[in-house]
Amino acid sequence: MNRIEAIGENRPDLVRATVGFSVRKEAEASLPTEFGPFRIIGFRGIDNGEEFVALVKGQVSADEPVLTRIHSQCLTGDVFHSLKCDCGPQLQRAMEMIQENGSGIIVYQHQEGRGIGIINKIRAYSLQDEGADTIEANLRLGFDIDQRDYSQCAEVIHLLGARRLRLMSNNPDKLKALRQAGFEITERVPLEIEPKEPAYRYMLTKKKKMGHLLSSIF
Numbered sequence: 001m002n003r004i005e006a007i008g009e010n011r012p013d014l015v016r017a018t019v020g021f022s023v024r025k026e027a028e029a030s031l032p033t034e035f036g037p038f039r040i041i042g043f044r045g046i047d048n049g050e051e052f053v054a055l056v057k058g059q060v061s062a063d064e065p066v067l068t069r070i071h072s073q074c075l076t077g078d079v080f081h082s083l084k085c086d087c088g089p090q091l092q093r094a095m096e097m098i099q100e101n102g103s104g105i106i107v108y109q110h111q112e113g114r115g116i117g118i119i120n121k122i123r124a125y126s127l128q129d130e131g132a133d134t135i136e137a138n139l140r141l142g143f144d145i146d147q148r149d150y151s152q153c154a155e156v157i158h159l160l161g162a163r164r165l166r167l168m169s170n171n172p173d174k175l176k177a178l179r180q181a182g183f184e185i186t187e188r189v190p191l192e193i194e195p196k197e198p199a200y201r202y203m204l205t206k207k208k209k210m211g212h213l214l215s216s217i218f
Contacts (some may be wrong), residue, residue: 008114023155025042025045025158027127028042042054043156052108057099065187067101067105068166068168070150070169071091072112083196084198087103090191111147111149115149123137129135135205148173150178155181164183170191170214172213
């Protein structure tokens with residue numbers, strides 16, 4: 001089957017062919033938010049069915065660096081405003097920064113709990129209640145420290161037309177993955193949130209054990 005898919009039917013700047021890609025566009029609409037108006041674009045993995053959502057604002061150019069974030073789903077933080085992590089405030093701040101900038105991309109990756117799913121994430125939370133840190137909990141459940149794969153997120157960004165990125169991230173693995181995917185990272189834009197007490201150990205673990213670039217955590 002030929003994988004050529006037209007994307008951005010109503011947005012000529014987003015029209016690309018997905019020859020050789022493992023994701024394709026499924027839907028697009030306007031999305032007014034409290035931070036400002038965005039376009040919301042849904043993609044699906046051709047072989048694995050995984051869903052990705054991109055929020056896009058303004059024009060995306062292959063020549064100009066695009067303010068970009070890959071945000072991994074965090075139901076507890078993004079929706080329920082958990083204080084155990086910084087995920088929800090990071091997503092909100094990324095939307096604010098793109099609104100202030102006038103353009104940008106957020107790819108929302110549906111790989112909850114660093115890829116272990118929400119039920120196992122709750123099990124990990126239970127182990128954390130008993131004293132384990134976030135890495136120890138994942139390992140005790142039989143998972144890797146981080147099971148996320150950013151390759152299809154990179155494809156989504158590529159299909160949206162970006163080639164040079166100002167990447168909003170504290171995670172060196174995301175920078176590495178996007179560089180390996182052929183993007184030029186012109187700038188890493190820190191996205192640090194002052195942690196509330198319940199999140200402090202979580203963020204300290206990310207810095208000390210996962211190498212996250214967090215200057216506000218000693």
